[in-house]
Amino acid sequence: MKLLAGQFGNITSPFNVLSPAGSTLRTAGAQGQGLIILLNSLIKLVIVIAGVYTLWNLIIAGYQFINAGGEPKNVAKAWEKIWQSIVGLMIVAGSFVLAMVFGWLIFGDPTILINPPIFSP
Numbered sequence: 001m002k003l004l005a006g007q008f009g010n011i012t013s014p015f016n017v018l019s020p021a022g023s024t025l026r027t028a029g030a031q032g033q034g035l036i037i038l039l040n041s042l043i044k045l046v047i048v049i050a051g052v053y054t055l056w057n058l059i060i061a062g063y064q065f066i067n068a069g070g071e072p073k074n075v076a077k078a079w080e081k082i083w084q085s086i087v088g089l090m091i092v093a094g095s096f097v098l099a100m101v102f103g104w105l106i107f108g109d110p111t112i113l114i115n116p117p118i119f120s121p
Contacts, residue, residue: 040115050092057085 065078096114103113 036116047092051089054085054089054092057081061085 061078061081064081065075068074068078099113100110104110107113
């Protein structure tokens, strides 16, 4: 189901143009895929590191909040750290959601921008 296909005409995936008739290479050992697989793995690693960093910041902010002792300045610092951690996590998660929505609207496949098929000659 392509929602924008009616307004902009028939939009086809640019990834299909690169492939010969019906050949899709998705294995890690295929020729010409090393850089794409490396970049995909690095992006996934950065996302995992962002999640772990957010969890660590939330734990530290909770500890600061508990040890604030009712002092408004320390409580405000702890709440600021909690808020910034949650906003950062929402930005990281929101980028995936937006990529899936745009992939679905434009190409009709929500995963094409997150995990694109790799074609080689």
